[in-house]
């Protein structure tokens with residue numbers, strides 16, 4: 261998988277899915293694209309239905325242990341008992357539907373600029389894949405107000421207030437989860453401090469490490485030949501996802517692709533590259549993708565990462581000694597450096613910082 265080079269293909273504007281009945285060649289993923297559909301060396305199209313990702317209730321007294329175990333073994337779990345009001349989750353979903361149902365020319369008013377990060381468009385990873393995805397996305401960083409004004413000049417409040425409120429609540433849960441996860445690393449409290457001592461306060465709106473990604477997978481006439489969102493790991497510490505319809509699949513080396521079956525009211529939590537690096541490889545940055553259905557699907561993903569100047573390096577245990585030296589498997593990078601490496605190299609980025 262090389263760096264994107266073919267700038268003649270437009271990677272920003274999605275297809276006008278509303279106007280087509282068949283999957284065009286540009287969107288057909290055939291056998292010759294298998295190297296892009298499976299991790300290297302894997303050639304099985306089947307998904308394994310004997311496994312399912314753990315479901316954890318945050319109110320369970322054992323939640324911290326269960327979360328740690330799931331983070332090591334899976335890098336993903338479904339979270340119930342999280343306290344996010346059902347009404348807010350439903351409103352975010354219906355506002356997302358309202359956005360993608362807008363006429364194409366309206367959505368294009370909020371088109372992501374080439375090289376930009378926010379707005380309407382194809383997934384940022386598109387240039388790394390030979391075929392287009394059956395997908396439209398909308399990325400929000402900081403407040404959603406400016407985008408909402410582009411989309412609904414006279415009536416932007418409902419959208420922007422809903423999205424802003426949702427981001428606040430997602431951030432709070434993720435900070436809770438990160439604390440639980442980092443505590444299991446046997447590191448000293450100073451190393452835990454970076455989360456608390458508020459790298460984030462004051463410049464909430466510009467913190468580049470957080471983003472809200474709205475995803476739309478249109479109904480597909482030939483789901484087996486299309487790809488909703490190609491395989492990737494998230495460039496985050498933790499991502500929280502909500503979706504009511506199946507389609508998300510995660511990859512486990514020992515099992516293969518596994519479908520994440522929606523659990524009513526649950527949020528899907530998946531760990532990203534930054535937590536994998538901080539934990540010196542102990543926590544899994546889960547590889548995932550989205551397959552499409554004959555019915556449409558919406559999802560909302562909140563990405564939480566460190567500020568761009570934050571130095572990410574393995575937080576090594578304070579009790580190095582008896583059992584031998586613990587060596588850092590990754591060298592230090594700033595969050596920005598790593599994000600840039602992913603933008604240029606995608607999945608090879610992690611191996612570029614291996615020690």
Ligand SMILES: C=C1C[C@]23C[C@H]1CC[C@H]2[C@@]12CCC[C@@](C)(C(=O)O1)[C@H]2[C@@H]3C(=O)O
Nearest residue numbers: 383384385399471473492493494495563
């Ligand atoms: C904060 C983020 C995280 C981004 C980039 C940036 C904004 C949009 C995110 C996504 C959302 C869709 C999948 C992904 C792989 C993509 O193409 O854009 C994500 C990517 C990443 O996790 O790397």
Ligand SMILES: O=C(O)CCC(=O)C(=O)O
Nearest residue numbers: 473475503508550559561
């Ligand atoms: O749509 C989904 O379920 C997953 C979306 C996703 O992986 C992402 O936005 O990074």
Ligand SMILES: [Fe+2]
Nearest residue numbers: 492493494548
């Ligand atoms: Fe993702």
